[in-house]
Amino acid sequence: MIDLKRNAKGELVPATGLNSQSWRIYKPNQEKDFPISRSRFEDFKKCPRCFYLRLVRGFQEPDIPKFKLNELTDTLLKKEFDKCRKNQEPHRKLKEEGLEHIVPYDAGTIILTNSRKEKKKWEVIDVWRDSINHGLKRRFQKTKIILQGGIDDVWFNTKTKELIVVDYKSQANPKEVSQDTYFEKGYRESYKTQLDFYAYLMQGMDDLKYEISSDSYLYVVNGLDVEEGFNAKIKFSETLIHHEIKTDYLDDEIQNMIDTINSTNVPQGNESCKNCAYARQRSKTDTL
Numbered sequence: 001m002i003d004l005k006r007n008a009k010g011e012l013v014p015a016t017g018l019n020s021q022s023w024r025i026y027k028p029n030q031e032k033d034f035p036i037s038r039s040r041f042e043d044f045k046k047c048p049r050c051f052y053l054r055l056v057r058g059f060q061e062p063d064i065p066k067f068k069l070n071e072l073t074d075t076l077l078k079k080e081f082d083k084c085r086k087n088q089e090p091h092r093k094l095k096e097e098g099l100e101h102i103v104p105y106d107a108g109t110i111i112l113t114n115s116r117k118e119k120k121k122w123e124v125i126d127v128w129r130d131s132i133n134h135g136l137k138r139r140f141q142k143t144k145i146i147l148q149g150g151i152d153d154v155w156f157n158t159k160t161k162e163l164i165v166v167d168y169k170s171q172a173n174p175k176e177v178s179q180d181t182y183f184e185k186g187y188r189e190s191y192k193t194q195l196d197f198y199a200y201l202m203q204g205m206d207d208l209k210y211e212i213s214s215d216s217y218l219y220v221v222n223g224l225d226v227e228e229g230f231n232a233k234i235k236f237s238e239t240l241i242h243h244e245i246k247t248d249y250l251d252d253e254i255q256n257m258i259d260t261i262n263s264t265n266v267p268q269g270n271e272s273c274k275n276c277a278y279a280r281q282r283s284k285t286d287t288l
Contacts, residue, residue, distance in 0.1 A: 001062065001064075001065075002062075003062035003063055016060075017059060017060055018058050018059065018060055019054075019058040019059070019060045022058075024058075025055070025056065025057075025058040026055050026056050026261050027056075028056065028261060028262045028263065028264060029262050030144060031144065032144060033139075033144050033145075033146050034144055034145055034146065035137075035145075035146045035147075035148050036055075036145055036146070036147055036148070036257070037131065037135075037147075037148055037149055038147075038148070038149030038194060038197045038198070038201075039149075040055065041147070041193075041197060041253075041254070041257060042190055042193060042194070044257045044260070045190075045193065045253070046270060046273065047269050047270040047273040047275065047276060048260055048267040048268065048269065048270070049266060049267050049268060049269030049270070049273070049276060050269065050273060050275050050276065051257075051260075052260060052261060052266055052267055053266065055261055056261050057266075061275065067170075069170065070170040073168070073170040073221050073236075074152065074168050074170070077152075077153075077168050077219065077221070078129070078152070078153070078168075081104045081153055082104070082123075082125070084103065084104050085103070085104035085105070085106050085125065086106075088103050088106060089103060090102060090103050091103075091104065093219070093238055093240065094155075097240055101157060101158045101159045102155050102156065102157055102158070102164065103155065103156055103158060104125075104153065104154075104155055104156070105125070105154040105155055105156040105163055105164075106125075106156075107123075107124035107125055107128075107154070108123075108124055109121050109122060109123055109124060110122050110124050110127060112127065112134075125153070125154065128150070128151050128154065129150050129151060129152065130150055131148070131149060131150025132150075134150075135148045135149055135150040135151070136148060136149055136150070136151055136198060136201040136202060136205065137201065137205075138200070138201045138203075138204035138205065139204075140254055140255075140258065143258060145254075145258055147197075147200075147201060147254070148201070149197060149198055149201060151165065151166075151167070151198045152166055152167045152168045152219075153166040153167075153168070153219075154166065154202075155217075156210070157213055157215075160213065161210055161211075162210055162211050162212065162213035162215075163202065163208070163210050163211070163212050163213060164213045164215055164216060164217065165195050165198045165199045165202070165212070165213075165216040165217075165245065166216065166217050166218075166219060167191070167194060167195060167198070167217075167218055167219070168218075168219045168221070169191070169218050169219070169220045169221070170220075170221050170222075170223075171220065171221075171222050171223070172222065172223035172224075172225075173222055173223075174225060176237075177220050177222050177237060177239040177241070178239070179239075179241055179242060182218075182220070182239075182241050183241075191218060191243075192243055195216040195218070195243050195245060196245055196246055196247050196249075196250065197250065199212050199216065199245045199247055200247040200250050203247065212245065213245070214244055214245045215242065215244070215245070216242070216243045216244075216245050217240050217241065217242055217243070218240070218241040218243065219238070219239075219240060220238070220239045220240075220241055221236045221237070221238055222236060222237045222238075222239070223235075223236055224236060224237055
């Protein structure tokens with residue numbers, strides 16, 4: 001995909017390939033707090049070289065367009081679960097799965113001040129969902145690194161009194177979604193890391209009233225090709241995919257990530273990284 005750089009007015013401007021926002025660039029061993037999101041951590045796991053060049057050297061790769069249909073299904077699911085949250089009742093899918101003892105977690109409200117110094121009451125779940133301005137946050141040990149991420153939902157097990165990490169996933173796949181085969185596709189392994197990472201963040205939050213459950217779920221909605229035509233509607237199947245939370249490996253991997261960005265040496269890339277492969281081929285052409 002070829003991506004053209006535009007300004008706020010939508011006008012074409014020269015692309016530099018560098019991030020102009022200095023606060024997004026990490027200086028090795030800096031003394032100021034620096035946020036690293038769950039998606040950036042995932043970038044590190046995929047290719048340390050690309051991760052380093054973006055975070056430390058300020059390289060800016062072309063943007064990937066957002067999948068607005070996926071965002072819409074997320075929004076509609078959140079509306080459904082928020083209604084159940086307000087009434088503290090199980091969602092229809094939870095009832096269907098025999099999980100009537102699980103309800104969307106009501107974490108209450110909080111007063112926050114925005115950039116214009118205006119105070120506003122927020123639902124805590126919406127603060128946790130806001131990956132841009134808030135989200136879940138945890139300082140990594142005694143470092144200047146603040147780990148963060150925006151979670152889709154948190155459920156509450158009324159029997160065990162534990163919090164359950166949840167993420168929504170949207171797709172359109174002709175194959176039936178099932179627990180037995182869902183994680184067979186390699187890229188979906190990152191979904192497990194995503195759930196683990198959110199649980200890890202919550203485990204480090206001092207103000208939580210409850211422990212984090214080892215149970216977590218992906219709420220997968222799958223677009224189905226079962227209609228005779230579009231007719232302004234798409235049918236979806238809905239499947240709960242269970243994942244057992246494991247966070248004991250994260251300390252070492254996060255420390256490895258921090259050691260990498262505190263070095264002045266650019267790390268080796270992943271031999272399977274398409275970005276690195278494209279850069280190598282492009283550099284050969286540019287020198288001709």
